[in-house]
Amino acid sequence: MTKTLNEVKPGRTCKVVNIGGTNILKNRLLCMGVTPGTIIEVVKAAPLGDPLELKIRRYNLALRKSEASDIFIEDVSESEGASES
Amino acid sequence: MTEQAKYTVALAGNPNSGKTTLFNRLTKSNQRVGNWPGVTIEKKVGSYAMESPNAAGAKVTVHVVDLPGIYSLTPYSEEEIIARNFIVDENPDLIINIIDGTNLERNLYLTFQLKKLGCPMIAALNMMDEVEQNNTEIDFEKMAGMLGIPVIPISALEGKSLSAKAAKLAGYRSSKAAEGGVERLISKAGEILNRGRECFDDGGDVYTSRRTEETEEDRGEGVEKKKFDPALLKKAETIDYDAHSAEIYERIEKIISASVHEGERSVQQERTKKIDAVLTNKWLGLPIFLVLMLAVFQISFGAAGSFFSGLIDAGFNGLLAGFIESRFASAGASAWMTGLVVHGVIAGVGGILVFIPQLVLLFTFLTLLEDTGYMARAAFLMDRIFYKFGLSGKSFIPMLLGFGCSVPAVMAARAVDNEADRKVTIFITPFMSCGARLPIYVLFIGTFFAAHQGLIMLSLYVLGIIAAVVSAWLLKKTVFQGPQCPFIMELPPYRFPDLYTYLRHVWEKTRGFIIRAGTIIFVMSIVIWFVQGYDFSLTAVDDTSQSILGLFGTVIAPFFAPLGFGDWRAAVTLLTGFITKEAMVSTINILFTEAEFEALFTLPAAYAFTVFTLLYLPCVAAFSAIRRELGSWKWALAAAAYQTAAAYAAAFLVYRLGLLLLLYL
Numbered sequence: 001m002t003k004t005l006n007e008v009k010p011g012r013t014c015k016v017v018n019i020g021g022t023n024i025l026k027n028r029l030l031c032m033g034v035t036p037g038t039i040i041e042v043v044k045a046a047p048l049g050d051p052l053e054l055k056i057r058r059y060n061l062a063l064r065k066s067e068a069s070d071i072f073i074e075d076v077s078e079s080e081g082a083s084e085s
Numbered sequence: 086m087t088e089q090a091k092y093t094v095a096l097a098g099n100p101n102s103g104k105t106t107l108f109n110r111l112t113k114s115n116q117r118v119g120n121w122p123g124v125t126i127e128k129k130v131g132s133y134a135m136e137s138p139n140a141a142g143a144k145v146t147v148h149v150v151d152l153p154g155i156y157s158l159t160p161y162s163e164e165e166i167i168a169r170n171f172i173v174d175e176n177p178d179l180i181i182n183i184i185d186g187t188n189l190e191r192n193l194y195l196t197f198q199l200k201k202l203g204c205p206m207i208a209a210l211n212m213m214d215e216v217e218q219n220n221t222e223i224d225f226e227k228m229a230g231m232l233g234i235p236v237i238p239i240s241a242l243e244g245k246s247l248s249a250k251a252a253k254l255a256g257y258r259s260s261k262a263a264e265g266g267v268e269r270l271i272s273k274a275g276e277i278l279n280r281g282r283e284c285f286d287d288g289g290d291v292y293t294s295r296r297t298e299e300t301e302e303d304r305g306e307g308v309e310k311k312k313f314d315p316a317l318l319k320k321a322e323t324i325d326y327d328a329h330s331a332e333i334y335e336r337i338e339k340i341i342s343a344s345v346h347e348g349e350r351s352v353q354q355e356r357t358k359k360i361d362a363v364l365t366n367k368w369l370g371l372p373i374f375l376v377l378m379l380a381v382f383q384i385s386f387g388a389a390g391s392f393f394s395g396l397i398d399a400g401f402n403g404l405l406a407g408f409i410e411s412r413f414a415s416a417g418a419s420a421w422m423t424g425l426v427v428h429g430v431i432a433g434v435g436g437i438l439v440f441i442p443q444l445v446l447l448f449t450f451l452t453l454l455e456d457t458g459y460m461a462r463a464a465f466l467m468d469r470i471f472y473k474f475g476l477s478g479k480s481f482i483p484m485l486l487g488f489g490c491s492v493p494a495v496m497a498a499r500a501v502d503n504e505a506d507r508k509v510t511i512f513i514t515p516f517m518s519c520g521a522r523l524p525i526y527v528l529f530i531g532t533f534f535a536a537h538q539g540l541i542m543l544s545l546y547v548l549g550i551i552a553a554v555v556s557a558w559l560l561k562k563t564v565f566q567g568p569q570c571p572f573i574m575e576l577p578p579y580r581f582p583d584l585y586t587y588l589r590h591v592w593e594k595t596r597g598f599i600i601r602a603g604t605i606i607f608v609m610s611i612v613i614w615f616v617q618g619y620d621f622s623l624t625a626v627d628d629t630s631q632s633i634l635g636l637f638g639t640v641i642a643p644f645f646a647p648l649g650f651g652d653w654r655a656a657v658t659l660l661t662g663f664i665t666k667e668a669m670v671s672t673i674n675i676l677f678t679e680a681e682f683e684a685l686f687t688l689p690a691a692y693a694f695t696v697f698t699l700l701y702l703p704c705v706a707a708f709s710a711i712r713r714e715l716g717s718w719k720w721a722l723a724a725a726a727y728q729t730a731a732a733y734a735a736a737f738l739v740y741r742l743g744l745l746l747l748l749y750l
Contacts, residue, residue, distance in 0.1 A: 024161070024571070025571045025573075027159050027161070027330070028159075028571060028573050029573065030330035030331065031156055031157035031159050031161070032156060032157075032191065032573060032575075033190060033191045033194065033334060035330060035331045035334045036331060038334075044365065044367075046370070046465050046466055046468065046469060047365070047366070047367050047368070047371050047466060048371075048466075048469035048470065049469060050468065050469045050472070051465060051468050051469070051572055053361075053365070053465065053576060057188075057190040057191055058188055058190060058191075058351070058354070059188050059191055059575060059578075060357070060575065060576040060577075060578075061573065061574070061575055061576065062461070062465045062468075062572065062573075062574045062576055063572065064468070064472065064571070064572045067571050067572065067573065
């Protein structure tokens with residue numbers, strides 16, 4: 001079963017499998033470096049629960065949960081994620 | 086300037102890459118700030134002189150155009166379109182691509198896209214001090230070879246200027262690799278410029294990508310050298326860049342693994358993480374944000390701002406006006422001349438000047454929050470709330486500023502990157518009750534609702550917020566339809582801003598207010614002075630009811646009868662509210678005796694009048710700011726009409742409900 005990014009708990013790391021959603025969203029995410037195979041760490045959620053703060057390709061990106069739900073991911077064990085970053 | 090050889094250099098790079106700081110270092114004070122045609126995105130053009138290679142001692146002018154900060158050339162917002170079209174249309178002699186050395190992966194993406202446009206290019210690796218602080222080693226030669234363009238390490242903060250000294254105090258360390266980097270960048274640029282673009286068109290140079298790269302890897306759409314039609318933004322939905330983007334990132338990863346040896350740690354990221362542990366903390370984040378905003382407000386519009394405003398008021402409107410009046414009197418100037426100069430021009434200009442200390446203070450604090458990276462966190466914190474009615478967290482700051490003054494608030498809407506959201510924000514910001522409306526509330530509430538002052542006052546502020554929220558939702562559903570814009574925002578590392586760049590930002594914002602709003606206010610003040618003091622036969626009148634303004638008030642008064650205040654004096658008061666909201670109180674004092682005032686308004690009518698004042702068209706200064714930021718009279722008039730219609734509807738409702746309530750009480 002595939003998971004989406006919005007289901008990942010803060011502090012956990014995952015790997016992008018595929019991006020769905022509208023093309024405008026998809027293109028923007030790709031430009032910002034959210035490409036298949038990229039390692040993403042979910043840093044935290046904003047105090048009101050949304051948006052999410054992500055760490056990706058050595059920078060921090062904020063994304064709403066609704067957008068995160070279009071990013072399909074697979075879990076990565078903690079150690080593997082740490083070695084990547 | 087004499088006719089001589091000149092070159093155009095475009096400065097391109099990601100937001101937060103230090104582009105503006107480099108631009109300032111290259112061009113110093115030789116800058117012009119304007120807007121890109123047709124949009125409210127800032128365009129900065131500057132120039133510097135370069136030694137000519139042909140004639141010793143001769144200078145060549147190099148024009149530097151600061152392109153908007155963008156992450157890619159894929160059409161997403163106006164910025165990308167402007168940047169791409171500039172490069173394609175103007176065909177600059179050189180692109181300097183500034184790259185944040187601590188964030189190579191994402192920054193190089195733009196580099197790859199820029200290269201496809203086929204202009205000679207140099208990559209300037211900025212923030213080298215931070216790179217070295219992290220013990221990251223970069224093989225510049227190798228990177229240059231793989232990218233196919235020269236790579237020059239720089240540190241835009243470096244130098245002997247005051248601002249470089251301030252940077253040292255703020256913890257900036259000098260970098261070995263970047264020593265003299267900006268000078269080397271300039272000389273490399275000169276070398277390429279002087280060789281002329283012909284040598285690039287031949288395709289023989291390693292430093293151009295035009296021939297070799299395009300045939301090799303020009304797959305995917307949106308990369309060929311062609312102009313973007315702005316309509317493409319709407320069509321962007323139909324284009325899929327999937328393969329293209331992934332491939333570029335693969336190539337970037339290859340280049341980085343071959344030429345960069347990453348340090349163990351990232352000092353900036355660790356520092357940012359520590360700061361954010363507090364500032365975007367689950368429990369502390371919002372309270373800190375609110376306290377910070379309250380402090381900015383209190384200082385700008387409270388005691389400190391008022392003190393300086395008072396000084397200007399006393400000096401300009403008191404001393405100067407008195408001095409000129411006495412001089413005119415002794416010189417035997419006619420009464421209308423004195424009236425025009427003292428009550429028209431000086432009062433009008435003085436009315437603008439008294440705002441300036443407050444605005445300077447406000448811009449000083451807000452620009453600091455912006456340039457350090459905190460504003461992105463503010464949007465991050467507030468987004469959840471604004472998402473609900475169709476906007477994003479970026480609309481929060483303009484709306485908050487609206488409680489102080491609508492002028493900077495409307496200007497602050499530039500931070501909203503989505504065009505429809507920006508327009509909606511400008512439409513609704515004046516509903517936030519500005520400081521200038523307070524005196525009129527105080528007068529009405531003190532007279533009619535003495536027993537419930539706090540409650541009634543609060544109800545007005547809350548009503549303003551409700552009107553803004555409902556309007557945002559309504560406007561997004563009707564006039565500014567469109568899909569909800571994705572919220573994809575970088576949270577940049579916290580950095581100390583460059584002193585010079587920071588002061589320039591503050592100055593540019595203040596200057597924008599003085600010049601553009603100032604001219605309209607100036608003209609309007611004279612017009613209002615005239616219509617208040619003269620009748621249609623152009624003779625001076627003492628009785629305001631006989632003036633043009635008074636007659637106009639009489640004509641429109643019946644329009645307000647359904648709201649409970651169909652008196653011509655109430656109408657004139659509202660008309661003068663267009664000059665400044667403070668002016669309404671003095672108008673009431675002139676037109677009414679106390680007994681008349683109390684007799685004219687019933688309780689529901691008095692409340693309806695304050696509600697109307699809260700919502701109807703803002704003052705002339707705010708209106709001119711709205712016109713400028715919306716970019717057209719049509720939209721500005723639409724905004725004013727919408728606001729007045731909303732005021733009418735709300736006041737009508739309030740008055741009728743009040744009457745009903747009175748029946749049953």
